Amino acid sequence: VGHVAAQVGGKGGGRPDMAQGGGNQPENLSAALDSVVGWVNSKLES
Numbered sequence: 001v002g003h004v005a006a007q008v009g010g011k012g013g014g015r016p017d018m019a020q021g022g023g024n025q026p027e028n029l030s031a032a033l034d035s036v037v038g039w040v041n042s043k044l045e046s
Contacts, residue, residue: 003039007032
C-alpha cells in the first residue's frame with residue numbers, strides 16, 4: 001500500500017491484517033497501480 005500511496009502524494013498504514021492508504025494526487029493512480037507488478041517482482045527476487 002505504501003508503494004502506491006507514495007506515488008499519489010500520500011502514505012499508507014494499518015495493522016498486520018489490514019492496510020489502507022490515500023493521497024492527494026489521484027491523477028497518478030493509474031501509473032502507480034501499473035508499477036505494482038514490477039515492485040512485487042523485485043521483492044520476490046530479493
